[in-house]
Amino acid sequence: MINLLLFPILIPLLFAAILLFFPKNISLQRIISAAAAVATLISVLFLLLKVKADGVQAVTLGSWDAPFGITMVSDMLSVLLVLSATIITLFVIFYSMPTIGIDREKSFYYPAVLFLLVGVNGAFTTGDIFNLFVFFEVLLMASYMLIVHGGEKPQLRESIKYLLVNVISSALFVAAVAFLYSVTGTLNMADLAVKIPQIEETGILTVIAVMFLVVFGFKAAIFPLYFWLPGAYHAPPIPVLALFGALLTKVGVYAIIRTYTLFFTMNIAFTHELLGIIAILTILAGCIGALAYFDVKKIIIYNIIIAVGVILFGIAQMNEAGIEGALFYLVHDMLIKAALFFLVGIVAVIFGTSNLREMGGLMKTYPVLGWVYLIAAFGLAGIPPLSGFPGKLLIVQGGFEGPQFWGSIVVLATSLLVLLSAIRIFIYAFWGEPVKIVPLKKRSYYQMFVPAVILVGITVILGVGAELFMPLINGAGEVLLNPSIYIDAVLKE
Amino acid sequence: MRTNDVMLKTATKVVTFIILMFAVHIFFAGHYTPGGGFVGGLLTASAIVLLMLAYDIETVKKIIPVNYVMLTAIGLLIALSTAAASIFFNVPFFTHAYDYFDLPLFGKTSLHSAALFDLGVYLVVVGVTMTIIQTIGEDE
Numbered sequence: 001m002i003n004l005l006l007f008p009i010l011i012p013l014l015f016a017a018i019l020l021f022f023p024k025n026i027s028l029q030r031i032i033s034a035a036a037a038v039a040t041l042i043s044v045l046f047l048l049l050k051v052k053a054d055g056v057q058a059v060t061l062g063s064w065d066a067p068f069g070i071t072m073v074s075d076m077l078s079v080l081l082v083l084s085a086t087i088i089t090l091f092v093i094f095y096s097m098p099t100i101g102i103d104r105e106k107s108f109y110y111p112a113v114l115f116l117l118v119g120v121n122g123a124f125t126t127g128d129i130f131n132l133f134v135f136f137e138v139l140l141m142a143s144y145m146l147i148v149h150g151g152e153k154p155q156l157r158e159s160i161k162y163l164l165v166n167v168i169s170s171a172l173f174v175a176a177v178a179f180l181y182s183v184t185g186t187l188n189m190a191d192l193a194v195k196i197p198q199i200e201e202t203g204i205l206t207v208i209a210v211m212f213l214v215v216f217g218f219k220a221a222i223f224p225l226y227f228w229l230p231g232a233y234h235a236p237p238i239p240v241l242a243l244f245g246a247l248l249t250k251v252g253v254y255a256i257i258r259t260y261t262l263f264f265t266m267n268i269a270f271t272h273e274l275l276g277i278i279a280i281l282t283i284l285a286g287c288i289g290a291l292a293y294f295d296v297k298k299i300i301i302y303n304i305i306i307a308v309g310v311i312l313f314g315i316a317q318m319n320e321a322g323i324e325g326a327l328f329y330l331v332h333d334m335l336i337k338a339a340l341f342f343l344v345g346i347v348a349v350i351f352g353t354s355n356l357r358e359m360g361g362l363m364k365t366y367p368v369l370g371w372v373y374l375i376a377a378f379g380l381a382g383i384p385p386l387s388g389f390p391g392k393l394l395i396v397q398g399g400f401e402g403p404q405f406w407g408s409i410v411v412l413a414t415s416l417l418v419l420l421s422a423i424r425i426f427i428y429a430f431w432g433e434p435v436k437i438v439p440l441k442k443r444s445y446y447q448m449f450v451p452a453v454i455l456v457g458i459t460v461i462l463g464v465g466a467e468l469f470m471p472l473i474n475g476a477g478e479v480l481l482n483p484s485i486y487i488d489a490v491l492k493e
Numbered sequence: 494m495r496t497n498d499v500m501l502k503t504a505t506k507v508v509t510f511i512i513l514m515f516a517v518h519i520f521f522a523g524h525y526t527p528g529g530g531f532v533g534g535l536l537t538a539s540a541i542v543l544l545m546l547a548y549d550i551e552t553v554k555k556i557i558p559v560n561y562v563m564l565t566a567i568g569l570l571i572a573l574s575t576a577a578a579s580i581f582f583n584v585p586f587f588t589h590a591y592d593y594f595d596l597p598l599f600g601k602t603s604l605h606s607a608a609l610f611d612l613g614v615y616l617v618v619v620g621v622t623m624t625i626i627q628t629i630g631e632d633e
Contacts, residue, residue, distance in 0.1 A: 001583070002583065002584075002585060003579075003583075003585065006580075006586050010586075013569075013573060014570075014573060014577075017566050017569040017570050017573060018566070018570070020562060020563070020565065020566035020569075021563060021566055023562075059585045061585055061586050061587040061588075062585060062586075062587040062588050062589065063584055063585050063588040069585075072586075
């Protein structure tokens with residue numbers, strides 16, 4: 001089966017097209033979309049085994065040879081990210097059923113979620129820089145639809161801003177690709193990695209590298225370019241927010257990781273130091289936001305920005321510890337953010353508001369929810385047995401080994417602020433005097449709570465069993481540190 | 494409030510068919526000359542838009558009773574299954590098949606699976622364009 005690595009893209013696409021035929025039949029929509037996510041998950045697991053056994057998988061579409069056709073490449077990094085994205089989408093579909101509302105479900109909600117998964121999985125798998133652009137557009141189109149879906153007033157307002165920012169950054173992306181193409185004459189990523197070291201004028205390539213950082217920085221919300229994210233992510237309902245917070249910025253982070261390890265390595269002293277400085281500023285900006293707000297959604301949204309900074313700081317070190325730590329933290333962060341948004345969503349539904357000041361005393365009525373939230377918050381901050389710890393430890397170690405030791409100190413210090421911001425939700429919502437709560441049906445409570453608990457459970461396993469997962473992370477890091485493995489797999493030399 | 498649009502309606506009756514034939518021509522010419530599914534689809538949509546201008550949306554719905562969202566989905570499925578057929582032959586996705594056939598009327602003709610993919614593109618373009626125009630047009 002040489003096409004195995006395409007299945008995580010094709011299965012959701014096929015099911016999304018089928019779902020377009022009967023938008024009004026909600027039960028069928030629910031069953032088929034859940035089945036699509038499960039089928040995708042199974043195919044990703046097979047792909048994971050295949051990549052683990054046989055190394056990097058590559059297929060060039062249409063049987064054309066490698067630099068001429070579109071290559072799809074599945075190395076360990078992309079498989080791990082596709083796996084996390086698929087797990088999250090599966091749980092988002094389950095979480096959507098009780099929360100998203102009949103009206104939204106009737107107007108193509110589930111096809112949009114599946115199309116988003118198509119775009120995300122495609123962006124993680126592609127080995128062609130223009131194809132990456134196309135998959136970015138696929139996931140952005142689906143996200144435009146999801147952000148405005150329902151048509152409430154804040155959604156309409158924020159979707160205009162979101163659309164405007166993304167249209168501009170997409171236009172910049174095309175311009176950057178055009179510059180790269182005019183310098184190198186190729187679009188295939190492996191071929192680019194071969195051609196770029198042969199070019200002697202590194203000046204223009206450094207400019208292009210920074211342009212790509214700006215483009216992907218818009219998508220990933222790095223320091224000066226994150227201004228659109230807090231407002232835009234606050235507008236849509238919780239399941240959509242969980243999907244966005246867990247997946248969309250991470251695609252931008254992945255694109256930075258891929259371009260900055262595979263081909264923009266000609267002037268590391270400039271580009272990667274810039275990346276490191278921006279990463280630290282991103283962390284600080286995120287921390288300020290996370291502490292400033294009394295809104296549960298806003299606090300977690302600013303934590304997305306912090307995590308983006310932490311991951312990029314690890315990548316900027318370009319040593320083994322830094323990159324492996326960043327990859328571990330990336331997978332951990334996708335899962336924990338989805339779990340946190342699920343939990344915060346339940347809290348917001350119970351109180352009927354997302355304002356922390358109007359909450360209190362939930363520990364007496366929902367103790368299990370409280371403890372699960374506490375575990376997730378500790379996981380987010382990186383308390384040792386939980387999943388945030390191994391990644392951050394390696395990133396800090398990478399920083400101390402690299403030139404930017406002061407960055408590691410910032411990462412360590414801001415972990416405390418992350419913990420503070422997450423614990424503040426716990427203190428305000430779960431401790432104190434009970435306030436009036438909205439009665440919630442037991443059945444819909446469990447429908448929301450079970451996906452959240454399972455996701456938290458997965459992150460706990462990821463943290464406690466870090467030894468089990470490290471070989472996978474090692475494999476992913478090895479490909480990033482030795483681009484020749486990637487190039488050989490694609491160009492078959 | 495169209496009081497006297499006999500000319501428009503009569504001209505439309507003639508012109509629509511010419512546009513539709515031209516769309517089909519462009520669609521089939523796409524492999525060797527400029528054209529293909531995208532322009533073919535846009536031309537077809539423009540023919541339907543001309544009908545909508547001369548008559549009104551309800552009448553056009555009666556003339557062409559098609560659900561355009563479904564048409565888009567069908568187009569997607571055709572394009573996807575054409576590309577995915579290569580999976581069953583264990584060759585890379587999107588590998589296209591072609592051969593020469595002696596057809597009764599056309600003589601020796603080459604038939605490509607790429608044309609089926611183009612048919613999918615054509616249906617998606619018609620479906621999406623008409624969905625946009627119809628929803629905006631019906632909006633009060």
